[in-house]
Amino acid sequence: MVPTLYGNPQSTCTKRVATVFQEKQVPFEFVTIDFAKGEHKSDEFVAKEPFSQVPYLYIVYESRAIARYIEEKYAGQGTTLTPKDLKAKGQFEQAASIEVSNFDPYPSAAVFEKLFTPYQKLTPDEATFNALIKKLEAKLDVYDQILSKQKYLGGDEVTLADLFHLPYGSLLPAVGSDAIESRPNVAKWFKSLQDRPSWQAVKDGITATA
Numbered sequence: 083m084v085p086t087l088y089g090n091p092q093s094t095c096t097k098r099v100a101t102v103f104q105e106k107q108v109p110f111e112f113v114t115i116d117f118a119k120g121e122h123k124s125d126e127f128v129a130k131e132p133f134s135q136v137p138y139l140y141i142v143y144e145s146r147a148i149a150r151y152i153e154e155k156y157a158g159q160g161t162t163l164t165p166k167d168l169k170a171k172g173q174f175e176q177a178a179s180i181e182v183s184n185f186d187p188y189p190s191a192a193v194f195e196k197l198f199t200p201y202q203k204l205t206p207d208e209a210t211f212n213a214l215i216k217k218l219e220a221k222l223d224v225y226d227q228i229l230s231k232q233k234y235l236g237g238d239e240v241t242l243a244d245l246f247h248l249p250y251g252s253l254l255p256a257v258g259s260d261a262i263e264s265r266p267n268v269a270k271w272f273k274s275l276q277d278r279p280s281w282q283a284v285k286d287g288i289t290a291t292a
């Protein structure tokens with residue numbers, strides 16, 4: 083049975099999952115949840131995803147959890163995105179944790195401040211935005227050191243941890259931040275991720291592939 087991804091075609095978290103479907107070469111159906119119509123707040127949706135957020139797949143929500151589920155379910159096809167060897171697995175888990183702790187909080191909040199507050203008829207707060215970007219830059223200085231010694235965040239092979247950076251990292255230029263492109267090793271790493279056919283296929287919006 084073809085899997086059905088419930089999400090929004092422009093949502094960052096939905097793109098995180100769709101990228102992994104592309105990497106694993108798994109065709110999927112796509113059901114759009116229309117935020118403007120409040121579909122994510124309907125009783126039917128909340129029964130599946132109690133936080134009223136996209137995406138979800140079958141019985142799993144949270145984009146990173148869904149990505150890991152897809153990786154394991156389709157282990158035998160497409161790109162291998164989690165190492166099996168214990169040492170490499172430890173380094174992968176470390177990289178996945180780095181993304182959640184040291185990366186995501188800053189661009190996701192900064193993008194929200196600059197791009198999404200106007201939709202909610204709120205005024206972006208420049209001081210909050212600048213403080214978030216400053217913190218992100220300090221974290222990316224460390225990334226730049228790590229990536230001077232290895233090709234990817236978890237070692238020399240691409241993993242889910244690298245791909246998880248794509249949706250928010252790709253929005254940084256749109257909010258006027260060069261935090262990625264101004265750091266040479268981070269820039270090279272991120273470009274190699276953005277150039278992957280998986281990201282190219284979803285970056286402008288998600289459509290079903292089945």
Ligand SMILES: N[C@@H](CCC(=O)N[C@@H](CS)C(=O)NCC(=O)O)C(=O)O
Pocket residue numbers: 093094095096117122134135136137143144145146
């Ligand atoms: N940690 C969750 C975050 C999900 C999330 O923030 N989804 C956003 C779209 S990217 C959403 O549904 N926003 C609508 C809302 O919160 O009302 C994940 O990774 O799936």
